[in-house]
Amino acid sequence: MQDNKSNIKVISTETLSNNWATLNKVKYEYLLKNGTIQVQEREVYDRGNGAVILLYNKEKQTVVLTRQLRIPTWFNGNTDGMMIEACAGMLDDNNPEECIRIETEEETGYTLTKIKKVMEVYMSPGSVTEILYFFVAAYSDAMKTSEGGGAAHEQENIEVLEIPFKEANEMIAKGEIKDAKTIMLLQYAQIHNLL
Incomplete structure (x- = not known):
């Protein structure tokens, strides 16, 4: 999944928990200003707004x-x-x-x-x-x-x-x-x- 307006391309998403809110482990590519691509991994907690x-x-x-x-x-x-x-x-x-x-x-x-x-x-x-x-x-x-x-x-x-x-x-x-x-x-x- 890639947003054409951003420098981010999601490689994978793994749900770690889906109880009161959702905790995902996300692996993505991030295009840096110098043109190189960095692969990063983060946990993203979605509890709503x-x-x-x-x-x-x-x-x-x-x-x-x-x-x-x-x-x-x-x-x-x-x-x-x-x-x-x-x-x-x-x-x-x-x-x-x-x-x-x-x-x-x-x-x-x-x-x-x-x-x-x-x-x-x-x-x-x-x-x-x-x-x-x-x-x-x-x-x-x-x-x-x-x-x-x-x-x-x-x-x-x-x-x-x-x-x-x-x-x-x-x-x-x-x-x-x-x-x-x-x-x-x-x-x-x-x-x-x-x-």
Whole structure:
């Protein structure tokens, strides 16, 4: 398989795992600028694309984040495995905006009226195919329509946190917020004076 627009020709693909997502071992030829062809082999993890959102309240100077167990972090030294994050989820069959509205309501209990897409990011381009769509949205207490906490059928056990924006930024420096997508959105909010 070769894309006429690229310098890449796939030689072989071997599926190593096809459980929650697909892990393939891919062997390919890569045409370098100097005209030589290099044969490379990589593992490519395809878990689909996702969306993430930062909810902010300018009047209260607060943001809404979540806390939940992320077992891979426990394996890499996160003692209790808990992570503080911006609300996020996989697109499944939805478009990014529809996905993040559904995830926001399920995870945080807020029903949003207006959201803004701010960027698209490959989160780990060396091994993962995922593009993450980043959003921000203003929220008010009146938009709280349920307790949130996640979808029971997805075995989610999510704690909803309303944190002063200044404190959230201090939590990054203290190592209490270590999630890349959340840090990026908090920095976006600071750079663009959302709060």
